[in-house]
Amino acid sequence: MSTSFLKKYKVIQRVGEGSFSQVLKCQDRNTGLFYAGKRLKRIYKSISEIMESPEIIVMRKISRHPNILYMIEFH
Numbered sequence: 001m002s003t004s005f006l007k008k009y010k011v012i013q014r015v016g017e018g019s020f021s022q023v024l025k026c027q028d029r030n031t032g033l034f035y036a037g038k039r040l041k042r043i044y045k046s047i048s049e050i051m052e053s054p055e056i057i058v059m060r061k062i063s064r065h066p067n068i069l070y071m072i073e074f075h
């Protein structure tokens with residue numbers, strides 16, 4: 001888990017697991033708001049490698065809709 005992520009969010013508990021990731025309940029340390037954090041199981045060497053991964057490409061393409069979850073950021 002990256003330093004930048006842990007600086008911004010506190011991990012509360014694990015809430016689920018899929019084929020590619022673990023899902024963590026996280027709390028923004030500044031706002032107190034809760035978010036679902038997806039921790040990809042594969043280890044990446046760089047930010048560009050993350051950006052080229054199928055999971056991130058798909059999540060970045062999803063347009064915002066009230067009934068569809070979208071990615072806020074990645075670390």
Ligand SMILES: Nc1ncnc2c1ncn2[C@@H]1O[C@H](COP(=O)(O)OP(=O)(O)OP(=O)(O)O)[C@@H](O)[C@H]1O
Pocket residue numbers: 015016017018019020021022023036038069
């Ligand atoms: N936003 C969320 N809030 C709460 N729980 C979530 C959220 N997203 C995922 N989960 C939980 O984490 C589990 C895994 O989610 P994830 O999206 O990684 O995989 P999946 O789509 O269910 O499975 P797979 O990746 O194998 O197709 C879900 O089944 C659900 O229980």
